[in-house]
Amino acid sequence: MAFNLPSNPLARRWFGLAPAVITIFAFMVIPIMILAVFSFMPADPYGGVDKGFSTEAWIQLFFERDLDDSLIFEPVYLQIIFRSIVLAVLATMITLAIGFPVAWYIVQQPAKKRELLLFLVTIPFWTNLLIRAYAWILILGKNGMIEKPLYALGLIDDSLELMYGNLAIGLGLVYSYIPLMILPIYASLEKLDFNLVEAAHDLYAKRSSVIRKIVIPLCLPGIIAGSILVFVLSLGDFISPSILGGGKKMMLSNLIQFQFSSARNWPFGGALTMLLLLLVGIGSFFYVRVSKKREGIA
Amino acid sequence: MFIKHHIKKAATLAVAALFSGSALAEGELFFYNWVDYTPPELIKKFEDETGIKVTVDTYDSNETLLAKLKSGATGYDVVVPSQNFVTIMISEGMLEKIDVKGMSNYENVDDRWKGPTWDPNQEYTAPWQMGSTSFSINMEGYEGEGNSLGEFFEPSDSMKGKVQVFKTPDEVIPLALMYLGLPQCNENPADMKQVQELLLKQKEYVKTYNSETMVANLTNGEVLMSSHWDGYSMKNRLDSKMETLKYVHPKEGIIGWFDSLVVPKGAPNKANAEKFINFMMDAKNGAELSNFNRYASPLKASAVGEYLDPTLGTAPEINIDPSVPVHFSETCSAKATKLYDRVWTKLLQ
Amino acid sequence: MSSVTNKKKFNWLKLFSNAFFVYLYAPIAVLIIYSFNDNRIAQVWTAFSTKWYLKAFTNEDIQRAIVNSLKVAGVATVVATLFATMAALVLSSSRFRGHGVSNAIISLPLLVPEIATAVATLSFFAAIEFPLGLTSIIIAHIVFCIPFAFMPIRARLAGMDQTLQEAGRDLYANDWQVFRYVTFPLLKPGILAGGILSFIISIDDFIISLMVAGAGATTLPLYIYSMIRLGVSPEINAVSTVLFCISVTAIIAYWLVSKQNEEKVHVH
Secondary structure, three states: OOOOOOOOOHHHHHHHHHHHHHHHHHHHHHHHHHHHHOOOOEEEOOOEEEOOOOOHHHHHHHHHEEEOEEEOOOOOHHHHHHHHHHHHHHHHHHHHHHHHHHHHHHHHHHHHHHHHHHHHHHHHOOOOOHHHHHHHHHHHHOOOHHHHHHHHHHOOOOOOOOOHHHHHHHHHHHHHHHHHHHHHHHHHHHOOHHHHHHHHHOOOOHHHHHHHHHHHHHHHHHHHHHHHOOOOOHHOOOOHHHHHHHOOOHHHHHHHHHHHOOOOOHHHHHHHHHHHHHHHHHHHHHHHHHHHHHHHHH | HHHHHHHHHHHHHHHHHHHHHHHHOOOEEEEEOOOOOOOOHHHHHHHHHHHHEEEEEOOOOOOHHHHHHHHOOOOOOOEOOOOHHHHHHHHHHEEOOOOOOOOHHHHHHHOOOHHOOOOOOOOEEEEEEEEEEEEEEOOOOOOOOOOOOOOHHHHHHHHOOOEEOOOOOOHHHHHHHHHOOOOOOOHHHHHHHHHHHHHHHOOOOOOOOOEOOHHHHHOOOOOOOEEHHHHHHHHHHOOOOOEEEEEEEEOOOOOEEEEEEOEEOOOOHHHHHHHHHHHHHHHHHHHHHHHHOOEEEOHHHHHHHHHOOOOHHOOOOOOOOOOEEEEEEEOOHHHHHHHHHHHHHOOOO | OOOOOOOOHHHHHHHHHHHHHHHHHHHHHHHHHOOEEEEOOOOOOOOOOOOHHHHHHHHHHHHHHHHHHHHHHHHHHHHHHHHHHHHHHHHHHHOOOHHHHHHHHHHEEEEEEEHHHHHHHHHHHHHHOOOOOOOHHHHHHHHHHHHHHHHHHHHHHOOOOHHHHHHHHHOOOHHHHHHHHHHHHHHHHHHHHHHHHHHHHHHHHHHHHHHHHHOOOOOOOHHHHHHHHHOOOOHHHHHHHHHHHHHHHHHHHHHHHHHHHOOOOOOO
């Protein structure tokens, strides 16, 4: 086949870049901008938006228009946002507490076993989130794997009420995103110079102080990267709250989805989405800074 | 407009090119219905009789149906809104006109439901099922009578964390208004404040807001009381062999509803939709529909009688005591709808 | 490393890690085991049976959902991988004005939370009155698959010797020939890895598909969701196990390909 691209380097570049860049720009950047515009339009009571300009959606974020239309400061939505952040922070802390020792264990294994264990950590991450949440219903629910044996042994006589609530949501979040904590920590631990640890041991330093003073500071970039990843994904998680949470306590993503489905308030959903993007943007900003630093170390 | 037109055309062509191989000669039918509301055997029968391939998708509430259609989900041929949403859809120009009166099985429809208030000339709708909405209690060990909305909205302490409520306001707020003795389609903020307070108090007892899982949750004991529909509650009682499940006909009143088959604007297979609608008005098929869903049939008793499961005639769920007032939900003004939505969003925060 | 730490002292760590792996796999194991349960009530074990698999596979809705999922993932994977390969070839060759911006745009779908992508895409389609259906899902999937396809291809290119392509050009090969006989064979493992990654991401996607799906566009995760909404049932376990197996097969393929990716590039 005789096929030559233009010799002009600019044209060659554009030929290669255009499909990917234009696709993402047209179907992601522009949609986000449209959503931002929608957030400044009045809601059509039956779904979609009406023509015109309105700041109602943004006012609604901070104030509750009372049913008689007087404005009162009522941070109900801020509370949902706050709850989402708190749950995401908790999930991050728990994944860190579990993930760090596991990564520490994996890095000390012989090469073959290390590879296998890493593979085992990643498998659940690549499988469907829905299935993983569903599996937890089988465990936490009425007559589930936890309650049934306890019943049989006579240890409990009433339901433990594990399903539907913050506990179930939190468990779902930790379970969903823990691989994303382990992998970056593992990556930074792998680079750790174990001679340092050995030297410290030779100096008769206590194990706990070796970890605190040498290991943790050296793999801090990995810890921070993992924490931000888990935080950002937990904040935007939809499945855990909707399947395990019972719809009584919303998180930000459920609130957004709700506005675009049965509540039919697109402008307000748009404003909430902008807020979520802002929060994630702040998180990503730190992530980029940390990973730049990490590259500097390596 | 010019660009829009071209995008639409290109998209249609792309779809056609991509999937032309899968379409059958007799064509297809896309049916969008409530969850667990379509008897699979009837769909099979329709497919066998006509050679039309039916695809069933499901939704959980009238609100979700409206939202999905409004956001541009064209491609559905038949959907099943309740009467108050039929009015909205007609006024928003979302429905195709269909010749229901001219269909061969139209004569089977009970005269009471010919030309109903929401479609007086029978230009848009054909009947599907009708029933009522209130709530069900597992009476095993329950201390109350099971005859008042108060037991649902202001439950006793033993019900803490044991109540399930629908996910959308459409049928919950009318019941709350009925309990408080306030007018329906209420535009008065002071009244709606009372409703809001009532629902917020109820929330302390609520385990989950969901319009789909009540059968599973009542059966395995995750909840003891739940929003329910008459036929679905009866099906729940029979399928799970739960004789203690009582569908309450509250003395304050109950909500009546009537679900219709309609064709959304731009339906790709309108002719097939009309075949399907006529098929569903057949006496035997209509009876099978009620035997599956356990709701009352809007067809003439004389027509469906011989095919109908006799238990339907005596079931406590669907035979309402004449002393219980039945409120048929009408379409409320945009102002009232907005108030309802605000109450609800605040509730589910 | 083993010389560093006294193994006896760190034994608690082994216990903890083993407990962690049990935690990680117990739910999946429960799901799979109970998919072989004869009982209609998902959590009460009676006897071994494969009837739920039979039931699931003879269910036409499930068949259709699987076909839809494969159509979406197939088209999205091919298009996204093609676009990603073209972009990666440009972005790895040299730095230029707009290099950083292009990189940022391509990685954007990784940063934006799925729910935001979902509602933004929905608003966009509504604004241009684009009908929702399988095509709208495919477009959305192509967008978020591009960065996943891009990463392994880019990594492969980073380890590649650019002088080979120069040599090819010096021998008066045209662009197509250089790509076909020099670049592509070397890049193949990267492209394959990128394709598999896109496939995995697409076949598992739920929330974006949920928001932009239209008539007859139910994918397998959407179908599973509609079943879960009614409560637990052994049939869901069976269908979930099938989807799980599809994912695991793809992950193993990815793992094997990316190991090949890490090997040094040899020229004969």
